[in-house]
Structures are given as C-alpha cells and as structure tokens.
Amino acid sequence: MRNHRLRIVLAVFASALASVGVLAYGLGSPQATLLGPALVRDGDPAEVMLTFDDGPSVPYTGEILDILRAKGVKATFFLCGASAERYPELVRRIRDEGHEIGNHTWSHPWLYLASRESMASEIDRTQDVLERITGTRPVWFRPPFGVRGFPLWDILRERGMKMMLWSDRGHDGDLDAAGISKITLAQLHPGAIVLLHDGFEARASEFVDRSATVSALPGIIDGVRRAGYRLAPAGRAASSSAPLLAAEGAAGSTRKPSSSRP
Numbered sequence: 001m002r003n004h005r006l007r008i009v010l011a012v013f014a015s016a017l018a019s020v021g022v023l024a025y026g027l028g029s030p031q032a033t034l035l036g037p038a039l040v041r042d043g044d045p046a047e048v049m050l051t052f053d054d055g056p057s058v059p060y061t062g063e064i065l066d067i068l069r070a071k072g073v074k075a076t077f078f079l080c081g082a083s084a085e086r087y088p089e090l091v092r093r094i095r096d097e098g099h100e101i102g103n104h105t106w107s108h109p110w111l112y113l114a115s116r117e118s119m120a121s122e123i124d125r126t127q128d129v130l131e132r133i134t135g136t137r138p139v140w141f142r143p144p145f146g147v148r149g150f151p152l153w154d155i156l157r158e159r160g161m162k163m164m165l166w167s168d169r170g171h172d173g174d175l176d177a178a179g180i181s182k183i184t185l186a187q188l189h190p191g192a193i194v195l196l197h198d199g200f201e202a203r204a205s206e207f208v209d210r211s212a213t214v215s216a217l218p219g220i221i222d223g224v225r226r227a228g229y230r231l232a233p234a235g236r237a238a239s240s241s242a243p244l245l246a247a248e249g250a251a252g253s254t255r256k257p258s259s260s261r262p
C-alpha cells in the first residue's frame with residue numbers, strides 16, 4: 001500500500017517536473033516555438049542577418065554603424081525604449097542609414113512572470129518613443145533574454161507585431177573579440193540570424209562595454225561573405241509575405257539552445 005502510494009507520488013512529481021521542463025523550454029529557448037510563432041531563421045538561405053540588441057549606447061552603436069557603413073552592410077537593431085529616449089540622434093542615424101529597427105522592451109525585464117499589463121506597457125511605451133523619433137512603429141519584437149510569457153503572443157498579435165529570436169549567438173557578453181568572431185562563424189548556416197549587442201540591457205552607457213563586439217564585427221562580416229552569404233537586415237522579407245518559420249529544426253543547428261542574455 002505504502003509502495004503504491006509512493007509510486008503515485010513519484011509519478012505525479014515526475015510529470016510535474018516534465019511539464020516544468022517543457023514549459024521552460026517553450027518560453028525560454030530561442031529555437032522553441034511551442035507556444036507561438038517566432039522567426040528564428042530568415043527565409044532566404046543565401047542570406048545571413050546581423051542583429052544588435054540592447055542599444056543604443058555611446059560610443060558602441062556609433063562605432064558599429066561606422067563599420068556597417070564602411071562595409072556596406074544593413075542590419076537590424078532591437079532597441080530598448082529607455083536607451084532610445086536617451087539617444088534619439090543614434091536612433092535616427094540607424095534609420096537614416098537603412099537599418100531595420102525592432103522593439104526590445106522599455107527596461108529589459110524578464111517577461112516570464114510579468115503581468116499582461118506590464119508586458120503591454122513595456123512594448124507600447126517603446127513603440128511610442130520609437131515612433132516619436134523615427135515616424136514608424138516597428139513590426140518586430142525580441143523579448144529580453146529570449147524569455148517569453150504566456151500573454152506575449154496575444155499582445156503582439158493585437159498590435160500586428162511579430163517575434164524574432166535568433167539561431168546564431170555571438171556570446172558577446174562572455175568572450176573576447178577573437179572568441180566572438182570564432183563562435184559566430186562556427187554556427188553559420190543558411191538564413192542564420194546572428195545575435196550580437198550594442199548595449200547592455202537598458203543600462204546607461206557608463207555601464208556598457210561592447211568594445212569586444214565592435215572589434216569582432218569586421219572579421220564576422222568578412223567571414224560571412226567568405227562563406228558565400230549575403231548580409232541583409234533580418235525580417236524584411238518575412239515581414240511582407242514569407243511565413244514565420246516554425247519550431248525545432250528550422251534553424252538547422254544542432255547546437256543546444258543556451259540560456260542567453262540577449
């Protein structure tokens with residue numbers, strides 16, 4: 001009798017643990033679209049997309065824009081509203097130089113346990129400031145840390161917005177320039193969306209050091225081109241007609257999705 005009860009308790013415990021595991025994967029792993037659609041790889045297999053999160057910041061966003069301009073590359077910047085408000089001239093420069101702008105929340109919170117109201121407010125405040133500065137409300141959203149919460153898909157759908165994650169992570173919070181370049185190029189694949197950073201969460205510039213990303217960038221661009229890919233801003237094709245890529249396998253990467261800090 002006692003054994004039987006123990007088995008039931010264990011079975012319940014195991015199934016709860018499995019549910020938590022599936023949930024954590026679905027809400028937190030960049031490749032997972034279990035709970036809703038997200039772009040993890042762009043539609044054109046001849047292209048690779050560079051994306052920069054958490055900016056703008058000084059001097060890194062400007063330095064990255066200089067490199068992109070010198071090399072004739074267009075990219076996508078997922079901006080935090082608080083940082084955009086600090087540096088509207090950098091936001092305008094991103095727009096004027098032909099890059100795509102996306103929404104990365106106002107203050108870079110974990111959205112996992114956030115209320116619907118606070119998620120919506122993080123997104124709407126950022127849409128408002130970006131529209132005020134650029135004249136346009138972004139279509140693309142990337143959740144901080146790649147972490148989603150349940151109401152997020154509804155909130156985005158209501159606003160006609162779409163979610164973009166990534167399939168090639170530069171680990172530019174952890175590595176030096178050579179390491180960032182090496183790990184980014186090692187993960188290259190058709191349609192790769194590369195995750196790099198020009199800021200740090202939504203923090204003021206004095207708390208940001210993206211010098212390693214800046215140093216790595218020319219080598220990454222050269223390496224992508226040597227591998228035969230074109231560089232394009234992420235999501236431009238997908239925002240018109242291409243369907244959002246679904247789920248596992250879409251990224252073509254066998255790399256284990258990591259708990260990232262985008």
Ligand SMILES: [Zn+2]
Nearest residue numbers: 053054144262
């Ligand atoms: Zn981020």
